[in-house]
Amino acid sequence: MTKRLFAVLRYTAVVAFIAGLFVMSGCKDDDKGPTQNIYDIIAADPTLSMIKAQVDLNADLKAKLQDPAGTYTFYAPNDLAMAAVLQTLGLTDFSSISPATLNAVLNYHLAPKVVMAADMTDKSTVTTAEGENITISVTSTGVIKLVTGATTNGTVITPDERATNGVVHVVGDYPLIPPTIGNLIVATLGKVAQPILLSSSFSILAQAILKADAGKAQAETIVGALVALPNVTFFAPPDAVFNGAGLTVASKTADEWNAIIRGHIVPQNLATLTSTNVTTINAKTLTLTATTVAGAGNAEPGSDRGYVESHDNVNPGA
Helix, strand or coil: CHHHHHHHHHHHHHHHHHHHHHHHHHHHHHCCCCCCCHHHHHHHCHHHHHHHHHHHCCHHHHHHHHCCCCCEEEEEECHHHHHHHHHHHCCCCCCCECHHHHHHHHHCCEECCCCCHHHCCCCCEEECCCCCEEEEEECCCCCEEEECCCCCCEEEEEEEEEECCEEEEEEECCCCCCHHHHHHHHHHCCCCHHHHHHEHHHHHHHHHHHHHHCCCCHHHCHHHHHHHCCCCEECCCCHHHHHHHCCCHHHCCHHHHHHHHHCCEECCCCCCCCCEEEECCCCCEEEECCCEEECHHHHCCCCCCEECCCCCCCCCCC
16 A cells, blocks of 8 residues: 555656646746847838838937847837828838938837837827827727827737837837927928928928927918918028038028028919019019029129029028
C-alpha cells in the first residue's frame, strides 16, 4: 500500500512538473513583448504606404519613430484616409504642399507619450508634438473618433498596436489636421488664397500673411479679404522672388507685411493683362502691361519691375 502511495505521489509530481514547464514556457512567450518599433509597424502594413512615404521625407519624425529610447503614440492614417484629404484639396499627391505645413500635420499625428485605447475616454484630449490637441469622442458603441481641425473626424480602426517605443493606432476616414491649419483650409477652400497658403512655392508669402493676420478678427485679415472678395487677382510672389530680394518673414513687421501684401491684391478679375493702371485693396496703384506689374516702390532706385508668370511672380517690395 505504501509503495503504491509513493508511486502515485511520484507520478503526480512528474505531471505537475511537466505542466509547470508548459506554463512557464507560455509565460515566456507572452513576456517577449513587441519586437518592432513604430516605424517598422508602419512599414510592414501595406495599407499605410502613403503615410510611410511622408514619414520617409521627414527625417526628424522618422528618427523619433525609430528611436529605441522614445515613448510615443502615432496615429497612422491609412491610404483611404490620405486619399480623402487629397480629394478635398483637389490634388493628386502631396508634393505641391509647403514642407512647413506637411511637417505640422505629420507632427500632429504624434503624441510624446503612450496613449492606449483605454486612455482615450470621451471628451479627453491628447496633446500632440505639433502643440495642438486632439479631442476624443467615443460613440455609444465604443468607436473612438478623433476630433481635429478636419471637417471629417478620424476613426481609430485598429487600436493598440504595441511597439518597442510606444503604440500605433491605425486611423481611417480622414487624417488628423491641426485646428489652425484646418480653419485656413475650410475658410479658403476653392478660393485663390488656398493654393498660396498651402503651396511649397509660396511658403514665405504664406508665413508673411499669417504674421500679418495674427491676432486679428477674420474680417480684418488678408485671408478674410481674399475669401470675401467676389472678384480678386493676387500678384503673388513665390519664394524665389523673396530669396532674390533678400527678404525673409523676419525682415518686416506684421504691419509692414500687411501693407505690402495688400498692395499685391486687386479687387478685379484680371485673367488677361493689358497696359493699364489698377488700384489695390489698400488704395495703391499698380501699373500693368501684358507681362509686367509695378507699384510705387518699384520706381525707387534699385527696385525692379516684376515680371508676371501666371500672376505669381512680382517684386515683393512694391
